Amino acid sequence: MTFFQIYLLALAGILSMMTILWLISIKIRNVSIVDLFWGFGFVVAGAIYFLSTEGFEIRKILVMIMVAIWGLRLSIYLAWRNAGKGEDFRYSKFRKDYGEHRYWWFSFFQTFLLQGILMWLISAPLLGAQFYPDDSLGVLDFIGIAIWLIGFVFEAGGDLQLARFKANPSNRGKVLNTGLWKYTRHPNYFGDAAVWFGYALICLSAGSCIPVLGSVLMTALIIKVSGVALLEKTLNTTKPGYEEYVRKTSAFIPWFPKK
Numbered sequence: 001m002t003f004f005q006i007y008l009l010a011l012a013g014i015l016s017m018m019t020i021l022w023l024i025s026i027k028i029r030n031v032s033i034v035d036l037f038w039g040f041g042f043v044v045a046g047a048i049y050f051l052s053t054e055g056f057e058i059r060k061i062l063v064m065i066m067v068a069i070w071g072l073r074l075s076i077y078l079a080w081r082n083a084g085k086g087e088d089f090r091y092s093k094f095r096k097d098y099g100e101h102r103y104w105w106f107s108f109f110q111t112f113l114l115q116g117i118l119m120w121l122i123s124a125p126l127l128g129a130q131f132y133p134d135d136s137l138g139v140l141d142f143i144g145i146a147i148w149l150i151g152f153v154f155e156a157g158g159d160l161q162l163a164r165f166k167a168n169p170s171n172r173g174k175v176l177n178t179g180l181w182k183y184t185r186h187p188n189y190f191g192d193a194a195v196w197f198g199y200a201l202i203c204l205s206a207g208s209c210i211p212v213l214g215s216v217l218m219t220a221l222i223i224k225v226s227g228v229a230l231l232e233k234t235l236n237t238t239k240p241g242y243e244e245y246v247r248k249t250s251a252f253i254p255w256f257p258k259k
Helices: 003-028 038-052 058-082 089-098 100-122 124-131 139-167 187-205 210-225 228-238 242-248
Strands: none
Touching: 003 038, 003 100, 003 124, 038 058, 038 100, 038 124, 058 124, 058 139, 058 187, 089 100, 100 210, 124 187, 124 210, 139 187, 187 210, 210 228
């Protein structure tokens, strides 16, 4: 199959998964389940690319392992974090604003279809890294792996530290400013971006350039749309002491705090 045939096959797989999730969300009246499958969706896309491209070269195997570790970790963490909490307030507000009689079908286009298409576009580097057969790794591969590892430590470590912080009742209303959170206000988002930058470098090493735009799109979404910008806007108005934390701590790229 050609590059675009495999890419379109992944689109069909992702949209099929999203449609099934949408039907389940109607049954249980909880659109939040879509967030739990964000990481898993990339595992699905990566598996389609892995099985649809030729050979089993070291780069293909490596990328599939990296995607599986990152995606499954993220989905399992989100499922654990959201267990028993019901529908996220964002989706509940949409449900109230649009009305129950309209939101059941509107949510498909607004949430499930949109996230599915974004997932497909972002996944392009995973195909670019696996499409061209090559049984050797280059310098860019090793740099990409190193950046991926740094990103994974920041993302998973940041999530773990935040979960432990929130689990302590004495921290209610306080700002987490220790551990990885001492060096960046968003270690999990920085880690996510670094992970996808690692995929981009491996994709370039495989000789594929245009698919790298998927990693660029992921980083733009993290910083400007659904990640840093949205969370900062909320925390600045709801979290006491956050302004001081902002003054001292790097917004995204880890750096030593200001005195």
